[in-house]
Amino acid sequence: AQTVTQSQPEMSVQEAETVTLSCTYDTSESDYYLFWYKQPPSRQMILVIRQEAYKQQNATENRFSVNFQKAAKSFSLKISDSQLGDAAMYFCAYRSEENQGAQKLVFGQGTRLTINP
Amino acid sequence: DSGVTQTPKHLITATGQRVTLRCSPRSGDLSVYWYQQSLDQGLQFLIQYYNGEERAKGNILERFSAQQFPDLHSELNLSSLELGDSALYFCASSVAGSELQETQYFGPGTRLLVL
Numbered sequence: 052a053q054t055v056t057q058s059q060p061e062m063s064v065q066e067a068e069t070v071t072l073s074c075t076y077d078t079s080e081s082d083y084y085l086f087w088y089k090q091p092p093s094r095q096m097i098l099v100i101r102q103e104a105y106k107q108q109n110a111t112e113n114r115f116s117v118n119f120q121k122a123a124k125s126f127s128l129k130i131s132d133s134q135l136g137d138a139a140m141y142f143c144a145y146r147s148e149e150n151q152g153a154q155k156l157v158f159g160q161g162t163r164l165t166i167n168p
Numbered sequence: 169d170s171g172v173t174q175t176p177k178h179l180i181t182a183t184g185q186r187v188t189l190r191c192s193p194r195s196g197d198l199s200v201y202w203y204q205q206s207l208d209q210g211l212q213f214l215i216q217y218y219n220g221e222e223r224a225k226g227n228i229l230e231r232f233s234a235q236q237f238p239d240l241h242s243e244l245n246l247s248s249l250e251l252g253d254s255a256l257y258f259c260a261s262s263v264a265g266s267e268l269q270e271t272q273y274f275g276p277g278t279r280l281l282v283l
Contacts, residue, residue, distance in 0.1 A: 088274075094256060095170075096274035142211060155201070155213035155226055156260075156272060 053078045055145050057159035064133045065167050071118075072128045072162045074143030080104075083147040085119065085126045086156070091139040099141070102126065130164075138166045171195065172275035174259050180281045186247040189278045193240055193261030199223070200242040201262075201272060202234055206255035217242055218264070249282045256280075 054077045064070035076085070087099040102110045102119050109117050114134075118127045130137055143159040171194035181187055193200050202214040204227075213226035217236035228234075231249075236242045246253060256279050260272040 093276075094279075095276050096258060096260075097170075098271055098273075101271065154262075154270070155216065155224055156203070156211075157213070158211035160210050 053080075053083075053145050053147060053157050055143050055157050055159040057141075057143055057162050059162045060160070061163045061165070063165040063167055064130075066135060067132055069129060069131045070133055070164065072130075072141050072143075072164065074126045074128070074159055076124050076126065076143070076145050076157075078124070078145065078147065080147050083145060085117075086144040086146065087115070087117070087126075087128045088142045088144060088158075089137075089139045090142065090161070091136075096142075100128065133166050135166050135168065138164060140164070170273040170275065172259060172261050172273050174257075174275040174278050176278060177276065178279050178281075180283065181249060182283055183249055183251060185249050185282075186245065187249065187280065189244040189246070189257055189259075189280075191242045191244070191259030191261075191275060193242070193259075194273055197261035197263055197273075198240065199262045199264060199270075200236055200240070201260040202228075202242070202244050203258040203260065203274075204255045205258060205277070206252075209255075211258075214244070246280070251282050254280055254282045 083104045085102045089097045100112045114131045140161045144156045173192045198219045201216045205211045214228040216224040234244045256277045258277045259275045262270040
């Protein structure tokens with residue numbers, strides 16, 4: 052079974068600085084998707100960024116980018132120019148194709164990010 | 169706003185009771201997923217439905233059941249509730265649930281408290 056590990060329960064960063072959140076996963080599959088979701092205090096799950104395993108180019112979305120190292124099974128999230136609104140719980144998630152086309156997300160335990168003004 | 173709606177937002181009930189959580193997927197989405205977020209278990213996949221049929225099961229207890237109706241809304245039924253069932257229950261939807269590149273969009277969740 053696939054597992055996702057986020058080794059940093061909490062992180063903090065000064066406003067306007069850069070922070071990197073770590074994620075590793077375990078799988079024997081060759082094709083899959085990786086995601087970062089953000090969960091602010093409202094508890095809504097918001098997609099931040101996604102990466103397909105077959106694409107070597109790291110995904111970017113404005114201030115958010117990933118460092119995808121397939122061989123190392125590592126998928127870190129970099130947030131540049133951190134803003135107060137970035138404060139949230141961040142979840143790394145893995146998705147593969149289960150049998151008969153069913154797909155579930157496997158989540159890490161989350162990293163709580165605090166932004167210091 | 170993801171377009172996925174869930175009702176109710178909050179639910180307080182007693183042990184041994186039964187509750188029903190409701191989810192309406194985004195317009196056009198055929199697949200619905202249920203996830204449970206609890207302090208000790210984190211975010212866990214429970215079950216997936218596609219166009220009315222069960223497609224995948226995760227760590228869903230036998231006391232829990234779900235269904236997807238012809239209008240594509242879904243209900244998660246939780247019975248014989250225990251204190252440990254207190255959690256945030258999310259519904260998510262995607263277009264078909266069969267393609268890797270599909271994004272799952274999450275609803276705001278239903279917070280269940282079992283006293």
